[in-house]
Amino acid sequence: MAARAGAAALGIAALVSACGGGGEEVDVDDGNGTSGADQGGGDGDAPAGTLVAAISAQPDQFDPHKTQAYASFQVLENVYDTLVVPDAEGEFQPSLATEWTTSDDALTWTFTLREGVTFHDGSAFDSADVVYSYRRIIDEQLANAYRFASVANIDAPDPQTVVITLSTPTPALLDNIGGFKGMAIIPEGAGQQTDLATTAVGTGPFTLEETGAGGVTLARYDDYWGDPATVEGVEFRYVSEPAAALTALRSGDIHWTDNVPPQDIEGLQDDEEVELGVTPSVDYWYLAMNQTRPPFDNRDFRRGVAYGIDREEVTEAARFGAATTNQTAIPEQSLWYHEYAPFEHDPDQAADLIEQTAAATPQPMGLMVTDEYPETVQAAQVIQAQLAEVGVEIGIEQEAFATWLDRQAAGDYDAFLLGWLGNLDPFGFYHAQHVCEGTSNFQGYCNPEVDTLLNQAAAETDQEARKALYDQAAELIVDDVSYLYLYNPDVVQAWAPGLEGYEIRPDKAINFETVRLPE
């Protein structure tokens, strides 16, 4: 089975050399490689040095099991590994596990682990580390514990094997344990022995070196199980101002940034000093109304609001065209996409529905947004203007994100705007947000029919049948306006011309393992 892993690694290497300009360079690489390999700086002809990446936000912490911040995962993506890892198409590929089998009843999954993997502290990786990592998430009830909801047991019969036993079939298991680095494998006991919030002990291509107020530095891990990274290190700098990030990119101070507001896309397309990457993401943005408060608990009122909103205009305002409107959560590019768009922008019907159900005329509605995500502030102002015409008077409540989250958790709001990022499986798109007791069901939605469908879908192993169940559930969720889906944004990133081997991905995972700096 090492063969399969080897093939996968070769695949990546081939991709890199193809991008890097062909076989000639690879030959030179071999010639120079011997002298410099011991120092760990010998990358042959590849320009040695550190890749500098500007990210817009500061990580809150580096414990992969505890953080929920995208900024943290941008760094951790390069430091930790998971058993399986999604490729750019969202299909799961071997990582720390080289192969896996499923029993006939779909209740037992057996993973064979990669040999010869070491953690950054030098200790060897084996099945005990996997069991420890997963048990930590489950037993300490950490943020991602829900991903193990159907897991009955995790066993390590031998050092290279992990067996996961399920209470119900869980086709989304690979996504649950490998969808992102929040499910990373840490060394046994690391939770107690090290301060994972500020340090990191992973198996990934880079080690976490220094963390400071201005940024984070990573160094190449030379004993990495795959091909060692091309660059010597990565420096993440926190640059909150988009103009500053772009200036730094143009002047060569940084090599890569994701701090590109959508309004800059048009101007950057002809800019020769900047390479621009734009691709549809798997994120979605939505409006949710508090269904424990009248009149927002009334389905007809919510449907009125749904008819009153012109998604095209909201999307254009918030994203400058760098997004696709959608009335469901899952984007067009996904194989789980279901075309369903029952709400045409229809102010007359909206006004009728709202007039019949509102508690007052006009109906006041607080709309909570956060400047952490400026597109919510822009979208809110357009929605405010649109709904004013159908009898809803929106009061925009702009909060700091921490306050925003507190109010969401306390149910202290009429409505809010936000997005979900990085989902791959429909379970991630719909389940925890819309089942009655869902951990992310802050809007108080409860439809027993949807519950049944979502629970069936979560355990359905036949992919077609599973998709049919999710499609039905999605239609009900959209019809009931549990979430009022708005759009799927594009990923927008920019890097220095000549930077090679970087792949912009729909799930916004930022991996610098195969990147080569410009000459």
Add this chain to the structure above:
Amino acid sequence: MRGRETLALLFRSPTAIVAGAVLVALVVTAVLGDSLAPHDPTATDVSNRLQSPSTAHWFGTDELGRDVLSRVIEGAAVSLKVGAVAVGISLVAGVLIGLVAGYYGTWVDDVLMRLSDVLFAFPAMLMAIAVLAILGPGSTNAMIAIGIVYTPIFARITRASVLSVREEVYVRAARSAGAGDLRIVGRHVLPNVTAPIIVQTSISLAFAILSEAALSFVGLGTQPPDPSWGRMLSEGRGFIEQAWWMAVFPGLAIFVTVLAFNVLGDALRDVLDPRQRSAMAGTGVTP
């Protein structure tokens, strides 16, 4: 009598006339805002966004297609209202504290002035942000926050003047004639300490408007979609490469208004108390 004299003197200074004219125009703009604005300042029109200045939109349109000129006009009312109310709060509270502290002296003075010193020790902006963190963002709370921050300045200036006036012969005469504290303060002390307070009011208005702009810039002041110059500046910052007009016009409005209040304050100072000019320099400008 004295007021007319002051005005006559003030009109001898051309810069003061210009500053005064600008402020009168500003107040008129703020009052007539709705009828002056060519468009609805909050009406969005995304298909018409980021239009450069033209005859239809003199100051162009912003990222949601709103008319920048109408928003600048509407913003004048917001800025002046916040400035006036905030300074009103600090004026009333500060003068009261200063009068009591300066007139009674002893431990009352110590307690009140040390408390002001504590408030004064924090940088003004930090203090305002802290107050807003407790009260929550919004333009009403911004007025309160700015008002609190500027109170100690008025308290100090009033107290300093009261200390000297208190020892004047006419005050002692009034006291020996049997006048009560309230009457002495109201009839004899207060009228004689107004000059520096008026000057400080003018200058504080400038700083209050600037503070409101700064607080709105960081998202703690006026909330969307209401226009405020600081907020427009903050929104325009993200579009500076595509649409300079979004940030430049509100920026100019802040600049002109603050300059006008400052120039007027300076002129008032010259006119009201030329001899104290050097003594006042220290207290007037630093917030």
